[in-house]
Amino acid sequence: MIRITDLRHRLLDIPDLTLSTRHIAVIGPNGGGKTTLLSVCSGIEEPEAGSVRLLGRPPSAVKVGWVGEFPDRTLLFSRVYDEIASSLRFRHRPCPETDRTVRAVAEVGGIPRLLGKKVSALSGGEKALVALAAACVDDPEVLVLDEADSHLDAGTAERVSRVVQESKAAHILWCTQSMDTAATADYVLFMENGRVRHRGTPDEVFSALEETCFYPTMWRVCR
Structure with a gap:
């Protein structure tokens, strides 16, 4: 609630x-x-x-995933895999578990082919999907999207909706x-x-x- x-x-x-x-x-x-x-x-x-x-808790005590309108403002790492894996690494999850989870969330978003790419080489829609994968990878309790679908084509917007609905939030x-x-x-x-x-x-x-x-x-x- x-x-x-x-x-x-x-x-x-x-x-x-x-x-x-x-x-x-x-x-x-x-x-x-x-x-x-x-x-x-x-x-x-x-x-x-x-x-x-x-x-029942203040937001600071809840695991929240955030995706904004402009992914460039929140994507921190140069490689897609590292961006998606970052929250798991910050929580010191074992490497095999991190790898399985990153690849699973990338599969749901239809972006496994992007894992080895540089973030700077991605299109706007691809960056949005990467930002969403990074927000969902650690199973947030609450998922917040601030116009994350504003600049997407129909196909990418549909992928975003699918990832959101399959989240455990x-x-x-x-x-x-x-x-x-x-x-x-x-x-x-x-x-x-x-x-x-x-x-x-x-x-x-x-x-x-x-x-x-x-x-x-x-x-x-x-x-």
Whole structure:
């Protein structure tokens, strides 16, 4: 469970929010506070006031995997294999176990051919998949994606979705500009001006957004 109480941070103003579902989509206009909320929930930022609890613990005590919109800002190692293996090595996992795990997560993401390559030689979509593999390799309890699918072609975006769904994370917080992706979530938060304006199942939230640009394109075609 994710529990937010009396949260005040920058423009965020969230008095009370409890999330018990696994896949939670975070949507809304630019500047609405989505990235700030994800940063606080992941432990990157400490809230100015109030509290956030993930699985009953502060974010700093939870194993969180983070994937941002721009992988170049977070990829640290020159070789793909080393980037994906880094968190396992930091935890002093045995070398054979590390190798098996790295190759397994690369297989799920469809990137085993990239393991020996230089990160600098990858395309933007390949970097996104490597960043996601690095975030998932150590089985995070909570997986946070901040518009990680924003600059991807359809095939790569589908691979990202597959890796995310196959992760063992108890909660997935996914900020996305794709309303079709958000429509597949268990729960949706619509944020505006730092506040949660709508929350609920995709049907509940998007019924309130039908006359806006936030209504899923596929729903307009199929419903």
